[in-house]
Amino acid sequence: MLDRIRIVLIGTSHPGNIGAAARAMRNMGLEDLALVTPRCDPRDQEAYSRASGANTLVDAARQFDALEAAVADCTLVVGASARSRHLPWPMVSPRAVAESLPQVLAPDGARLALVFGREDTGLTNAELQRCHQHVHIPTNPDFSSLNLAAAVQVLAYECRQAYLATEEAAPPSASETDQPFGVAWDNPPATHADLERFFVHLERTLTAIEFHDPDNPRQLMARLRRLFLRAHLDSMEMNILRGILGTIDKRLRDRD
Amino acid sequence: MLDRIRIVLIGTSHPGNIGAAARAMRNMGLEDLALVTPRCDPRDQEAYSRASGANTLVDAARQFDALEAAVADCTLVVGASARSRHLPWPMVSPRAVAESLPQVLAPDGARLALVFGREDTGLTNAELQRCHQHVHIPTNPDFSSLNLAAAVQVLAYECRQAYLATEEAAPPSASETDQPFGVAWDNPPATHADLERFFVHLERTLTAIEFHDPDNPRQLMARLRRLFLRAHLDSMEMNILRGILGTIDKRLRDRD
Structure with a gap:
């Protein structure tokens, strides 16, 4: 399950945040890191320093010119958003995203992208409108701006919790393996x-x-x-x- | 509830981690930071840089010479531990700690300390044995060493989730009744x-x-x-x- 979750970072300015995000990912068992138009050198020494042993993820990170290319093969795209913009969009909590994973990732070829925006300005409206859902990490309203790697840490942690919960549960029967909507579905999801x-x-x-x-x-x-x-x-x-x-x-x- | 949770950092080496922990705390609504024998200057520029606006927590952090003094007024002390040591100790998950908070903090004067050890060696056995419980953040067994501030982020996030759950337990107000997709929507549903x-x-x-x-x-x-x-x-x-x-x-x- 965790091998079908991609973390997508758009326009990251600080290589240390890329390294820290890679470390948070690997700590939680995620391996697939994609970088869209980073505004820094992702292989800067500061990235490796903060990765602290997750260098392989930094080295393996693929780079893309646009969000579309980075998520083209994904069947669910969830964008991290501080708040809903002018046009409200389906909004879920980190826990709800994680708890939906066994269903969301059940179909063959299903793949989730968790998309994180720039340190200063987040995701653009155009990027947010390419997402099926937005995820909001509940924060102190008086001090709501999470560090990028901290946001990745929270989502990756929730994904791992959900993964461990499925490990603890009995293995699903064959009839339950393809249930994006709580029932066996008849066709694979669109990409x-x-x-x-x-x-x-x-x-x-x-x-x-x-x-x-x-x-x-x-x-x-x-x-x-x-x-x-x-x-x-x-x-x-x-x-x-x-x-x-x-x-x-x-x-x-x-x-x- | 959140105002009765103290984060205690022991022997921290990197001022950046103190700043990042302060930011994570304030993002999640925690304010009470205690430092025990830090091995760096907690007011180093790197601490303020990573605190990114949570400078007040860094400035207000009290310093202590020993764990005992830092948690003297606490009614529950929980130490972060990678794994149980020679002597097994009550071990809980971050979620279990958080979900116990409404009960744990119900009595007048109740106060929780979450204790985090050194970046390199964690908590000593003597320190661990001063804790009521140990909390283990589930990680990838192949890459289990979490960054200090990331560990604080996960625990603080779980505490905030538990706090929000108690807030939601009250009946929803009228303004919350129109959220079909987890967010206030802009148009009524079609009939x-x-x-x-x-x-x-x-x-x-x-x-x-x-x-x-x-x-x-x-x-x-x-x-x-x-x-x-x-x-x-x-x-x-x-x-x-x-x-x-x-x-x-x-x-x-x-x-x-």
Whole structure:
């Protein structure tokens, strides 16, 4: 279970935080670290110093130019957020994320990304809107800004607690192994890359039928993202929605 | 409750760890920091740098020559220990410590000390034997040495979770009743009647664009129902989806 959890750090400024995050991960049994456009040298001496023996994770960390590439193969993307922005988004606690893992990671190929933003400004709205859910670590309202590695520590700790709880429980029966919604499901979950291609197609078609004006977008695409991310589309639902868009496109061409 | 929890650091070598521990404490609403024979200057610049705004805790930290003096007024002393030593001692998990707090701290004057040892060697046997209990943070057996401030973060986080649970035990206020996704939402949920009208409209439009054949329905509408019901649409999302369908209908009429 823990081997299918990726920690994604975006735009990290301090190599010490990368090292400390790697140490926190390895302490809790997580190994998959992805760095998106770091604003420092992740192999700086300070990173290794704070990693304190988790150097292998620092060395193995893959780097990406954009969040999408880092989470393309993930089936659930959860972004760390101090607070909900203008547009409320499904918000879960660290414990709720962790306790959902046995179900979330049950299907073959399921993979979770936990995404952490910049030390100073967190995740952008565009990044937050690529997440199925946001996770908020409850903090003192008078002093709410957690150190980046401390936030990784809390989430990684909760994931390990949930993992240990599954180890202690009886092994699940075959019929219980594929239950993202509390019941055996009929199709594997859609990947993040599938979803992003769908959103591109959706926006193109909504523009073509003149429902959407990219020059005056308001919050339309953000609201539709929120809706479809929240539903945790499976692969067949994804195909149906793409099929509907393709058919609309065809009818528009018939017209012309 | 949180104001009766003291964090005690013994023989700390790195001022950065004192600062980071202070930050973790204040993030979680703990204020009472005690230092026993630190092996560094707790007011070093590195401490303030890592405290990142929790300087008041660093400045207010009291220093003691021995563990006994630091915990003299405490009614429960819990020492962080990697593993039970030669002599087995009551061992609890961080969550168990936290969940016991409402009872432990119920009596007047009750006070808890959480005691953390040196970065390199932890607590001595003599110190461990001054504790009522030992707490072990479950870690990866292959890489078990937590950073000091990370260990403080995990325990402080668990204490805050337990504190919040006692707060939530009170009946929810009116403002908390409208949180279908764990966060105050921006629109009321769609009604069942709205949804059924939407499904009628959806089927009509999908039939008109010749994506759906009512004479050979397979499971199309059932799958779309499942998807949109699962998402728990709000009223504005409902209006957007109806608006999209209406626009498609209009384009089809334009064509004819």
